[in-house]
Amino acid sequence: MTDFRQTMRILRWLIPCIALLVLIVGPTSAAHARSVAQQGSSISLTARAGFDGYYKDAMWIPVRVTLANDGPDVEATLRVTAPRATSGEIVYTRPISLPSQSRKEVFLYVSPEGFTTGLKVSLVSGRDVIASASTRLSQAAPGDLIYGVIAASPSAFNILSQVDPVGGQGYVADLTVADLPPIAQAWKSLDVLVISDSDTGVLTPEQRQAVAGWVTGGGRLIVSGGPGWQKTTAGIANLLPLHVTGTLTISSLDDLVTYTRGSDRIDGSAIVAVGGPVVGSSVALAASQGGTPLIVTRNAGFGQVAFLAFDPALAPLRNWDGAEGLYRNLLSAARPRPGWAGGFRNWYSASEALNAIPGLELPNALQLCGFMAVYVLIVGPANFLVLHRMKRRELAWISIPAIIVVFSGLAYLGGYQLRGTQATLHRLAVVQVWPDSDRAQVDMLVGLFSPRRTEYDLEIGGESLTRPLPSDNNGSVNAGGATLEQEGVTRVNNLRAEIGAVESFVAQGQISAPRFDAALTLNVQGNLATLDGKVTNQSNLKLTDAVLLAPGVVQRLGDVAPGQVVVVNMSFSGRAVPAAQGNQTLVLPAGSAANPAGGSTSYYNGYDTTIDDVLGSTTYYGDRKLYRKYSLLSALIDQYSGAGRGSGVFLVGWTEAAPLRAEILNRAFRPVDATVYIVELHPQVVVSAGKVLIPPGLMSWSVIDPGQQGSVTPYDIYAYQGHFSIRFAPSQPIDFKRVNSLTLHLAAYGATGTATGLEVDLWDYRKGEWIEQQKLTWGNITIAEPERFVGPNGEIQVQVGNPSSLNSISIEAVDFTLVVDR
DSSP states (O other), X not given: OHHHHHHHHHHHHHHHHHHHHHHHHHHHHHHHHHHXXXXXXXXXXXXXXXXXXXXXXXXXXXXEEEEEEOSSOXXXXXXXXXXOXXXXXXXXXXXXXXXXXXXXXXXXXXXXXXXXXXXXEEEEETTEEEEEEEEEOEEEOTTSEEXXXXXXXXXXXXXXXXXXXXXXXXXXXXOOGGGSOSSGGGGTTOOEEEEESOOGGGOOHHHHHHHHHHHHTTOEEEEEOGGGHHHHHTTTGGGOSEEEEEEEEESOOHHHHHHTTOOOOOOSOEEEEEEEEOTTSOEEEEEEETTEEEEEEEEETTEEEEEESSOTTSTXXXXXXXXXXXXXXXXXXXXXXXTTTTXXXXXXXXXXXXXXXTTOOOOOHHHHHHHHHHHHHIIIIIHHHHHHHHTOGGGHHHHHHHHHHHHHHHHXXXXXXXXXXXXXXXXXXXXXXXXXXXXXXXXXXXEEEOSSSEEXXXXXXXXXXXXXXXXXXXXOSSOSOEEEEEESEEEEEEEEEOTTOEEEEEEEEEEEOXXXXXXXXXXXXXTEEEEEEEEEEOSSOOEEEEEEEETTEEEEEEEEOTTOEEEEEEEOOSSOEEOOBOSOOBOOOTTBTTBTTOOOSOSOOOOOOHHHHHHTOSOOTTOHHHHHHHHHHHHHOOTTTSOTTTTOEEEEEEESSOSSOEEESSSOEEEEEEEEEEEEEOOEEEEOSSEEEEOGGGEEEEEEXXXXXSSOOSEEEEEOSEEEEEEEEESSOOOOSEEEEEEEEEEOTTOOSBOTTOEEEEEETTTTEEEEOOSOBSEEEEOSSGGGXXXXXXOEEEEEEEOOSSOOEEEEEEEEEXXXXX
């Protein structure tokens, strides 16, 4: 009875309290709901993702969001969720203020992993969604080409969808100037941008810098002239290879037909933009008509800018059937790019590099064995002897547990000291520098090592975009998710880290380029080729363990201090080197000068020694610091792709400072940094008059057709039944009047006499067919009528075959020595 009365008293007190709470909270919640509903009804939101919806896996893409507010002031957050390849998701956010009667246009940047058909963009306040919109996405494969077109008549450029790369497709994205993001890294999915008869003067300073940064990173920009040249070039004149001063009407475009290697004539006159070439830039005249430039190109970094003096969207070129050939020839002349040009490609190696934090090594085996030996001695014999002398052996029930507790505590304290008391921020970066650009490309790994379970606020600044490391195929790298706030900098708030865990991120962007001046000369005289000159460090960087890389050779420089002048002296000899690949290899008509036998150069090309040359070692696993450098370079360079450094000349060195700001805001931390700078150098090529010998060491090679062989190189290969084809070309362009001689080198280990069972064909540039070489012997073979087998750029095509299904043929080398008259 007493319990019942007590319960009733509690209920009489509780019921009025609940009623009062309902009266207070109910109207407040209803008012909040009405407020959110009113805000939602007064706000409009539209979004456009990617480049007309096209994107590429794990690459940054822009999401352009347009907002309008006709109601009261709103403080909210934009939110986009992107999927990961394995599991989890990444949430990208941006705080935004919308005053009453305002309209804003902002960009968010996302990196979808795997296949997705769209993204949802939401404007949220707390847990409430004020407005939302969905965007469509279409995934393009890594080998596809995405063409962006900004034009008054975009339909005139639909032909680009037929200009497809080897093993891929071409997609045309209809864009406006407003679609161009102001951060260069967000352009990575876009391969080519065409601007025709559109006003680029409205580009913001940030957009103009982003265009320039995208080009230097490998983008291809095509700008048309014609009568609308002034507005088309207004915002990008500094990127063009031509200083345009006016227009001229020409009555014939026959030379343009010749450039396209087509037979479709162009009837009618055309208005073309005219001017003078940019001084001090690598400008090339691709086509002209009676001395008037029609197509002029300029290399910038790993990319290229092409200026068409005419407008392809206007008569008489609008309906010209040769347009496809025009774009194919223009885009096939991609500038060779070293294997590291695309940034990080091996995320497993990137994770390994971040995990190899100096100063956090585990105890070595001797230390662990010593600790265990002391423990066993004390808990066993020593404990027994002491208790025996005391004649209190029954105390072992107490002493043994006590010893175990003490040693367990020592082990825990030792482990705690190994982890340290502060978080470690491990920052590893690669900076690529070009002599013709004031911007340098940065790819930086950031690893946060936590000695205990806690939460961190991480901030990464600079002109960059940040995300967690992409998930690998097994989901073993950052398989979870994260929330990233983008507002000038990238913040990761309340990042929860476990004990001993490394939370890994990658930041990609650009910085002002450090300056390195090079006065280098590649001298080709007779049968000798040397690289001589000086390189001056005009930056404030001290490079350590610096090397100079050239085709097939390396010169170790040691430390290079600010202001220091390095003397260069290198000789070229030995084997040909793998050719660096262009951004995309396009299919050209078979028999054309650029690709006589058809095919492509996108096949496996064998082992590359660039990492070994940079580190000066082939043994990496015994030294943690060296292994960290090796893993960083392995994340950048595939040693087995054969792309390597090609025919380029590069200065490579290390610093212990991060190029981008990255820090933990809410806790003390220990920074550990390492950055490798890769500086491209452009030597001046000087070729003597008279006879010039071009040995294999001054040539680069690429695979045209691997046949049934799988992996193919011209060196140290077993040729099985079938054939393979390889193209050789001078590493540096050399003008010549005629071919003097051509020598084929066939070598097998210890073999002499007749090359039994081996078939070798050379491509005949006159007839456009393979010509079998008779009476093959191991050694040096002088080729009769050599001018038939040497292309206009010094190219040589060779096809090696083995008709037998019973035996393979061991080939040590197949290459050439070319002698030309200048």
